[in-house]
Amino acid sequence: MKHFTLTSPKNKMLYCLTLFLFLGLGLNSCSNDDSGIPTDHEQIIRVEDNPIATVPYHFTPKNTFPENTKFYWYNDQTLISEEGTFTHTFPKVGEYKIGLRAIENGIQRHYTYIFKVIAKDEPQYITLDLTKFDLSKGIPTAGGFYWQETYSETAKFSSQIFTFSHTGNESWNYWDGFTVSNSTGNVNHAEGGGSAGWLNYQWGNMAQGGVKGKGTPYIVGYWGYYDKDWNAEEGVFDEKKYSNWVKIEDGNHSFKATSVQIANHPWPYYGNLYGDGFARPFVKGDTFKITVHGVDKDNKVKPEVVTHYLADFRGDKLQMSQAWEKVDLKTLGEVKYIFFQLESTDSSPSVGPNTAVYFCMDQLTVEKIIK
Numbered sequence: 001m002k003h004f005t006l007t008s009p010k011n012k013m014l015y016c017l018t019l020f021l022f023l024g025l026g027l028n029s030c031s032n033d034d035s036g037i038p039t040d041h042e043q044i045i046r047v048e049d050n051p052i053a054t055v056p057y058h059f060t061p062k063n064t065f066p067e068n069t070k071f072y073w074y075n076d077q078t079l080i081s082e083e084g085t086f087t088h089t090f091p092k093v094g095e096y097k098i099g100l101r102a103i104e105n106g107i108q109r110h111y112t113y114i115f116k117v118i119a120k121d122e123p124q125y126i127t128l129d130l131t132k133f134d135l136s137k138g139i140p141t142a143g144g145f146y147w148q149e150t151y152s153e154t155a156k157f158s159s160q161i162f163t164f165s166h167t168g169n170e171s172w173n174y175w176d177g178f179t180v181s182n183s184t185g186n187v188n189h190a191e192g193g194g195s196a197g198w199l200n201y202q203w204g205n206m207a208q209g210g211v212k213g214k215g216t217p218y219i220v221g222y223w224g225y226y227d228k229d230w231n232a233e234e235g236v237f238d239e240k241k242y243s244n245w246v247k248i249e250d251g252n253h254s255f256k257a258t259s260v261q262i263a264n265h266p267w268p269y270y271g272n273l274y275g276d277g278f279a280r281p282f283v284k285g286d287t288f289k290i291t292v293h294g295v296d297k298d299n300k301v302k303p304e305v306v307t308h309y310l311a312d313f314r315g316d317k318l319q320m321s322q323a324w325e326k327v328d329l330k331t332l333g334e335v336k337y338i339f340f341q342l343e344s345t346d347s348s349p350s351v352g353p354n355t356a357v358y359f360c361m362d363q364l365t366v367e368k369i370i371k
Helices: 009-021 266-274
Strands: 039-046 057-059 070-075 078-081 086-088 094-104 107-117 124-127 139-141 144-146 157-159 162-164 166-169 174-181 218-222 244-248 254-263 287-295 301-312 325-328 337-344 358-369
Touching (some): 078 086, 174 244, 266 301
Parallel strands (some): 039 107
Antiparallel strands (some): 070 078, 094 107, 166 174, 254 325
């Protein structure tokens, strides 16, 4: 623990002011050996892991620090470690703030890591959160932006423990898999009943934003079935053979599928209502559905399937939602991947669905398996 020398009222006042400024971090930074070092602003980092009360927890921050960084970790104003990686035991259930003062190349930076500590038998859920996805350099579209790498050939994107499939071809203006958008667009862009008007407006959803509200980020999925899923070996999963998959991993744990939020994309929504040049208007008996499949740790496709209807005309009228709908995935059990496929009764055996095979997704949730 560092010692502080208070030789005058002026120094004492300076010490108290500094302590007040960094009280939220549980640390102070006015020791004799670092006075005069420039200080960067504080960063608040909510840790995705959930430590278990009374069980030693091994913590390695995901921030990238230079090799010569000096670490000073604090809990409730008490120095607990001077290592980049350390072990700490939280005494009981609750939310804890662990402060870090890191001196990096002559710059002093302050971080607050927030942990939700749980009981040993309490489920640990991780939910996809796209609120920090950077769309500032995105491509403008109706009421927002979409990911600037959507047509890049090799780009993929990740969030937390989730990695999303994506392929693109800029010369062909083609993409499949997943992209991210915050477009509020949800109107019909068919031109004279044709589909050409949709090509510049593939990025909306009927809910006008993610689950957290209008204009918030969400995922748009396009099912590139023709060159992929149709040619996949039955029962064996291969990333290159499936269009719309999500890999779930953190390097240490296994996970059970829990739930996902699904919303209608405007192109199939209006195509099912009015037709779009390829798709015809739905009639009684028609359906448009999404199926969700799990893949086990050995890359075998599991037999369980979850089905959700995006459009359903099996009753007296066509049922299509304009809101997010939560889909229960618990029957998939433990999964290394999940993948999505689409089926429409407006379809050709040789060409596939006439319905535009788009859907929107948010808040995928899994449960961490504690062994």
